[in-house]
Amino acid sequence: MSFDPQQLVIQKVEQCISHASSDLKQNFSLPKISFNQRGKIAGCARLQINELRFNPVLLTDNVEAFLEEVVPHEVCHLLAYKLFGKVRPHGKEWQSLMLKLFNLKGQTYHQMDVTKVKGKxxxxxxxxxxxxxxxxxxxxxxxxxxxxxxxxxxxxxxxxxxx
Known part of the structure; x- marks a missing residue:
């Protein structure tokens, strides 16, 4: 198993998608994954193009938080869009998926130190x-x-x- 943070995130996305496909009895395709998110945002789901973007600077300092919270959070955005169409970003559909699939309450904002990525x-x-x-x-x-x-x-x- 690799300890490269980006590789760990890719593996976690694959695991989350596989778990969701099995649990919801529906085949979900793997999203495109990139590490070009900037600023204070940890991750971003681009719904229409099935892509997840992650912040490489925040990832380096917060690997565990990414694997436990950020990746499931962003994957659930894609799943909610696939299952329910356009819904509120952190609405009841997204919250129910977070709880059902990953046993997470679903926080809207992260608590990571953003000193390194904070702009003017x-x-x-x-x-x-x-x-x-x-x-x-x-x-x-x-x-x-x-x-x-x-x-x-x-x-x-x-x-x-x-x-």
Missing amino acids: SFNYQCECGPIELGIRRHNKVLKGQQTYICRKCRSPLTINLSV
């Missing part, structure tokens, strides 16, 4: 305190294409120029 951020302010926005959202604000509201206090975010 900009300081914004709301009524309850400072908030960081990434470059993409910051550029949308600058271009007047988007305004953002704090999830907690519901006040608009404004750029904090004093930092």
Whole structure:
């Protein structure tokens, strides 16, 4: 058995697909697997083209989390799409597959350290305190294409120029 993290992920995807095919009595094809996901995202399922993308930087530092959580999480996105069509990404169909097939609750976000992959951020302010926005959202604000509201206090975010 190989200890190359990418090879381990490929083997885990194959295992998850095989288990789902057996358990659900339906033949699921293996997805294309690539390791070109960037940023803070651990993995991504591209539903229409049956592809899974994984973040190689996060994988290197979090092999166990990828094998136990990220791979089943992304495989379930593909399975939910194949079985139910277009549904909410972390909706009841996806959650039920996570529980039934892999005995996982199904977390929406990972808890991995993203220091190595974190891009440039900009300081914004709301009524309850400072908030960081990434470059993409910051550029949308600058271009007047988007305004953002704090999830907690519901006040608009404004750029904090004093930092």
